[in-house]
Amino acid sequence: MVTYLPRSAWRARPPNDGPGNLTVSRVQGTVIHWPGTGSTSVIHSQAAVASALRGWQNYHMDDRGWSDIAYQVAVDQAGRAWTLRGLRTQSGANGNADLNERYGAILLVLVTGEQPTAALKATTRAVIADFRTIFPRGTAIRPHSAVRPGGTDCPGPAARAALARGEFTPGHVEDDLPYTQAQLRAMMQAEIEEYMRRFWAAPTGTGTAIRKQLNRIEASVARAAISEDNGLDQPLVPAPEPQPDGELPADDAEVPESGKDPEPLPASDAQK
Numbered sequence: 001m002v003t004y005l006p007r008s009a010w011r012a013r014p015p016n017d018g019p020g021n022l023t024v025s026r027v028q029g030t031v032i033h034w035p036g037t038g039s040t041s042v043i044h045s046q047a048a049v050a051s052a053l054r055g056w057q058n059y060h061m062d063d064r065g066w067s068d069i070a071y072q073v074a075v076d077q078a079g080r081a082w083t084l085r086g087l088r089t090q091s092g093a094n095g096n097a098d099l100n101e102r103y104g105a106i107l108l109v110l111v112t113g114e115q116p117t118a119a120l121k122a123t124t125r126a127v128i129a130d131f132r133t134i135f136p137r138g139t140a141i142r143p144h145s146a147v148r149p150g151g152t153d154c155p156g157p158a159a160r161a162a163l164a165r166g167e168f169t170p171g172h173v174e175d176d177l178p179y180t181q182a183q184l185r186a187m188m189q190a191e192i193e194e195y196m197r198r199f200w201a202a203p204t205g206t207g208t209a210i211r212k213q214l215n216r217i218e219a220s221v222a223r224a225a226i227s228e229d230n231g232l233d234q235p236l237v238p239a240p241e242p243q244p245d246g247e248l249p250a251d252d253a254e255v256p257e258s259g260k261d262p263e264p265l266p267a268s269d270a271q272k
Contacts, residue, residue: 002126004073004083010050012084013057018067019090022101022135029140030128031094031103031147032163033071034110034155042077043109049076052109053084066092071107073127079119087131095148103147104131104138108159115158121167129170141168 035056043052057069070093074082084107085091091105106127110116116124132138143163144154155163166172196207 002081002123002130004081007083009046010053010082012054012069013061015068015085016061018085019092019097019100021088022090022104024135025137026101027104027135027138028102029104029138029142030131031099031105031142031144032124032155032159032168033093033105033107033144034159035107036152036154036156038112040112040114042111042114044077046078046080049074049080049082049109053082060092068092071105074107074109075120075123075127076109077114077117077120079117079123081123081127087127087134094144095150099147103140103142104135108155110156110159112156113158116162116167121162121172124168125170125172128168132170 035052043049053069053074060066060070061068069084070091071084072087072089072091074084076082087104090100091103092100093105093107094100094103106124108116108120108124110120128141141163143160145152145160148154162168
């Protein structure tokens, strides 16, 4: 069910005597409309929509002599649903009395060149579902241009195209998704691969910095393991360099000069 803003939300005037409620057995479906102002100035905020609805009601009642604003419900780009005449009350928008008895009338608050948002389409689907609950035979969804005698551009090319794609039909699940599931999966895979490339391969990537840090940690751990295996807390002291003859000198020994024998000890010392 849709939450409908009441007539008081747009400060509607009380209606004059009108045609009354629709007859359930006669209703065939819903007709989609737009204001058709020719303006490109968007009507998005709640205050702007309320003001526009009052202006259209004044035009319909004062200039056209109708009992009320012509449509049953309005849906704006933010997905708000506005009570106009109400779903049960016969509209004055479809072109003649017969059409108004056979079809409801939903106003899309769109301006020239504007595409309907996902929110607008979702709420419109929900409003049509509510309409079908009240009028089970009223399953048709038609643009105003398809029913109005004499023709019209209503509800504009963007809404007609969305309607033709089934985007106002209750149960539609691919709203605003112009790609197939296979295409979406391929795009997601490409995004993942690009992310991984930037993360791990790029010189400034986060993964590159992490890898460098891990390498430093691994090297530090390896050095610590070598020190532990040798029973040392400090790195090993380098071995002394070999002498020219390739032999290491004994500790505290005097190395004789080349070609000379060591001097003999004194006799007294030799006998000790």
